[in-house]
Amino acid sequence: MQKVLLGVEAIAQGAIDGGMSGVYAYPGTPSTEITEYIQHNDYAKEKNIHRQWATNEKTAMESALGMSYAGKRAMSCMKHVGLNVAADNFMNAAVTGVNGGFVITVADDPSMHSSQNEQDSRYFAKFAQIPVLEPSNQQEAYDMAYDSFQLSEKFGVPVMIRITTRLAHSRAIVEFKKQQPENELKLPNDPRQFVLMPAIARKQYKSLLSKQVLFEKESEESSFNKYINGDDTSLGIIACGIAYNYLLENYPEGCPFPVVKVAQYPLPRKMITKLCEACDQVLVLEEGYPIIEEVLKGYLNNENIIGRLDGSLPRDGELNPDYVAKALNLPTSDNNETSDLVAARPPALCAGCSHHDVFTVLNKVVAEYGEGRVFSDIGCYTIGALPPYNAINTCVDMGASITMAKGAADAGLVPAISVIGDSTFTHSGITGLLDAVNEKTPITVIISDNESTSMTGGQDSSAKGKIEDICEGIGVEPEHIHVVVPLKKNHEEMYEIFKREMDYDGVSVIIPRRVCIQKNARDVKMRRKEQQK
Amino acid sequence: MINVNHLINLTIMKTDIILAGVGGQGILSIAASIGQAALKNKMHVKQAETHGMSQRGGDVVSHLRISDKPIFSDLIPKGKADLIIAVEPMEGLRYVPYLSENGYLVTNTTPFKNIIDYPPIEGILEQIQKVPNLISFNADQIAADLKSKRSSNMVMLGASSPFLNGISFEVLQEGIREIFGQKGDEIVALNIKAFASGKEQSDKILSQK
Numbered sequence: 022m023q024k025v026l027l028g029v030e031a032i033a034q035g036a037i038d039g040g041m042s043g044v045y046a047y048p049g050t051p052s053t054e055i056t057e058y059i060q061h062n063d064y065a066k067e068k069n070i071h072r073q074w075a076t077n078e079k080t081a082m083e084s085a086l087g088m089s090y091a092g093k094r095a096m097s098c099m100k101h102v103g104l105n106v107a108a109d110n111f112m113n114a115a116v117t118g119v120n121g122g123f124v125i126t127v128a129d130d131p132s133m134h135s136s137q138n139e140q141d142s143r144y145f146a147k148f149a150q151i152p153v154l155e156p157s158n159q160q161e162a163y164d165m166a167y168d169s170f171q172l173s174e175k176f177g178v179p180v181m182i183r184i185t186t187r188l189a190h191s192r193a194i195v196e197f198k199k200q201q202p203e204n205e206l207k208l209p210n211d212p213r214q215f216v217l218m219p220a221i222a223r224k225q226y227k228s229l230l231s232k233q234v235l236f237e238k239e240s241e242e243s244s245f246n247k248y249i250n251g252d253d254t255s256l257g258i259i260a261c262g263i264a265y266n267y268l269l270e271n272y273p274e275g276c277p278f279p280v281v282k283v284a285q286y287p288l289p290r291k292m293i294t295k296l297c298e299a300c301d302q303v304l305v306l307e308e309g310y311p312i313i314e315e316v317l318k319g320y321l322n323n324e325n326i327i328g329r330l331d332g333s334l335p336r337d338g339e340l341n342p343d344y345v346a347k348a349l350n351l352p353t354s355d356n357n358e359t360s361d362l363v364a365a366r367p368p369a370l371c372a373g374c375s376h377h378d379v380f381t382v383l384n385k386v387v388a389e390y391g392e393g394r395v396f397s398d399i400g401c402y403t404i405g406a407l408p409p410y411n412a413i414n415t416c417v418d419m420g421a422s423i424t425m426a427k428g429a430a431d432a433g434l435v436p437a438i439s440v441i442g443d444s445t446f447t448h449s450g451i452t453g454l455l456d457a458v459n460e461k462t463p464i465t466v467i468i469s470d471n472e473s474t475s476m477t478g479g480q481d482s483s484a485k486g487k488i489e490d491i492c493e494g495i496g497v498e499p500e501h502i503h504v505v506v507p508l509k510k511n512h513e514e515m516y517e518i519f520k521r522e523m524d525y526d527g528v529s530v531i532i533p534r535r536v537c538i539q540k541n542a543r544d545v546k547m548r549r550k551e552q553q554k
Numbered sequence: 555m556i557n558v559n560h561l562i563n564l565t566i567m568k569t570d571i572i573l574a575g576v577g578g579q580g581i582l583s584i585a586a587s588i589g590q591a592a593l594k595n596k597m598h599v600k601q602a603e604t605h606g607m608s609q610r611g612g613d614v615v616s617h618l619r620i621s622d623k624p625i626f627s628d629l630i631p632k633g634k635a636d637l638i639i640a641v642e643p644m645e646g647l648r649y650v651p652y653l654s655e656n657g658y659l660v661t662n663t664t665p666f667k668n669i670i671d672y673p674p675i676e677g678i679l680e681q682i683q684k685v686p687n688l689i690s691f692n693a694d695q696i697a698a699d700l701k702s703k704r705s706s707n708m709v710m711l712g713a714s715s716p717f718l719n720g721i722s723f724e725v726l727q728e729g730i731r732e733i734f735g736q737k738g739d740e741i742v743a744l745n746i747k748a749f750a751s752g753k754e755q756s757d758k759i760l761s762q763k
């Protein structure tokens with residue numbers, strides 16, 4: 022069987038076919054479609070493979086580790102910054118090791134198409150000292166996901182699959198393999214394996230360290246890594262992940278230089294050594310940070326290693342065939358000038374979106390206190406930073422709106438206002454709100470509730486129907502919790518409430534609630550479809 | 555009159571296509587229809603898409619490559635695209651640096667103005683006129699005439715159909731049928747009609763050259 026799949030969908034299908042019993046994830050571009058694909062897959066439905074969204078990446082990864090503890094194969098998926106949220110579990114899971122295969126798929130976003138930074142998850146894997154698989158094309162994405170659980174079980178450690186935006190969101194034909202059965206429920210052989218008290222953790226950590234040499238040997242023998250001979254040894258090339266395709270694009274008839282294709286880490290040391298010994302210069306092509314380049318170049322700055330650090334390639338952003346051509350001194354198109362007339366077209370709030378109403382009213386109120394006091398968060402409402410509203414002053418990480426507003430209020434910026442979405446609130450906002458409640462910090466938290474995780478395509482929000490109860494449950498005074506309907510006819514009412522609560526010397530929560538218009542349109546369509554059936 | 559370069563391309567059986575538009579204008583449906591048709595012809599396909607933040611009314615682009623030989627890069631190098639299909643004129647102009655010397659720009663002339671600093675449309679169209687191989691017309695008008703405003707993307711696909719090497723008009727129609735099949739016969743019929751109208755426009759413009 023074969024099908025045209027996105028790179029991330031190929032990972033999803035490979036995981037299903039590889040015998041996975043559960044996927045655990047929080048939506049985040051460019052990783053979202055992995056879980057969505059599994060949610061819509063007939064086999065996954067039939068076998069009841071776990072596929073519901075988690076509240077955040079940390080809860081997702083911990084649940085996946087729990088499934089691995091019970092002997093079954095689990096995958097946790099996230100975008101690169103999501104791994105920061107799950108990092109506590111990630112680092113320690115490398116030490117506990119696994120029982121059933123445990124795979125962490127991280128989709129990095131170099132060039133920050135939909136992200137706050139372009140951190141390279143291969144660093145994190147190196148930090149945790151676990152193997153990484155980095156596909157160069159859609160078929161490899163499938164094959165790696167399919168094989169990854171076995172690799173994880175073979176060495177008893179978590180395995181990372183790292184993919185980047187371009188491959189994540191590009192389609193090609195993928196050939197499927199035979200469906201593997203799921204594992205049976207089975208407890209770990211060592212009942213203390215997952216108890217990371219110091220004495221056990223030390224033992225486990227030594228075990229992880231002792232496996233490093235085996236991981237390297239596995240990389241040496243992996244079919245995903247290749248040493249490809251070339252006659253011209255004036256240059257050698259190390260091409261990682263998707264960069265290998267950009268290299269081949271420039272040499273469709275074959276590359277004249279020796280090449281090491283890297284798709285499994287730790288680096289295949291023998292292949293790399295052989296290349297460096299054979300060639301006068303080595304060009305490193307990496308989609309992300311110059312990790313390999315830095316290691317090879319070393320502190321003593323070996324000038325024969327070239328790539329992003331010496332300017333042969335741009336220091337930041339994603340690669341493309343043109344950058345690679347330039348680094349190889351191949352001719353590129355000289356028609357590079359886009360007409361000056363072409364204007365930037367940034368994303369915008371949809372017509373009719375409830376966030377319009379929130380920002381319209383908020384701007385009016387904030388003008389009375391002075392600007393620079395609106396702390397916001399990550400979601401569609403982040404677009405409020407752009408014209409015409411220019412309404413928010415921060416967007417840093419999931420949940421930081423509430424906590425940064427608290428810190429600013431502590432410093433004397435009163436009132437400080439937080440604007441956060443419903444899904445982001447349950448992802449990472451609740452604990453920060455508890456801090457503010459415990460200190461009765463004068464902040465006004467606006468939870469702009471569109472009952473959906475909208476920026477990533479309208480996934481169900483963990484917060485749905487629970488926000489008032491959560492706020493009251495952690496101690497926000499009921500008389501300072503307000504729900505309003507963000508519509509033009511209610512702007513006056515909203516203004517009054519915003520104003521009153523900003524003057525209150527304590528924690529207030531205002532919940533403007535109206536369903537995301539995109540989600541609503543989809544729901545209406547779905548209902549109509551079901552009625553026709 | 556048929557372009558000579560176009561005949562040469564026929565023997566190569568490769569088309570590198572940039573699809574450009576604004577999030578929500580339906581460029582992924584164009585890409586999916588071409589991709590489906592290419593698969594019917596047992597060709598290789600790679601299609602890089604824009605997902606995420608830009609889909610909220612930002613500029614979106616898809617690199618679609620079809621060939622009878624294996625395809626390496628998911629992205630088309632600058633100056634190598636055989637065809638740009640633009641459902642919006644400024645978005646078409648944005649990607650002109652990707653067009654090869656003999657490549658065609660097929661573009662809608664109706665602007666989609668969701669930014670306050672949208673440049674004067676006359677200027678945009680003037681710049682577009684400088685592209686040597688150009689098919690430009692008001693696809694929104696044609697879709698409106700068919701009482702199917704939302705199918706201007708299929709009008710653009712029809713207008714582009716003469717430049718898809720190795721894929722016939724009929725196979726493309728089948729591709730459209732399969733992509734829209736789930737949405738019911740009525741939607742399929744509307745899209746096929748829009749597709750045929752686009753092809754007519756293109757033929758008319760080519761015959762005048």
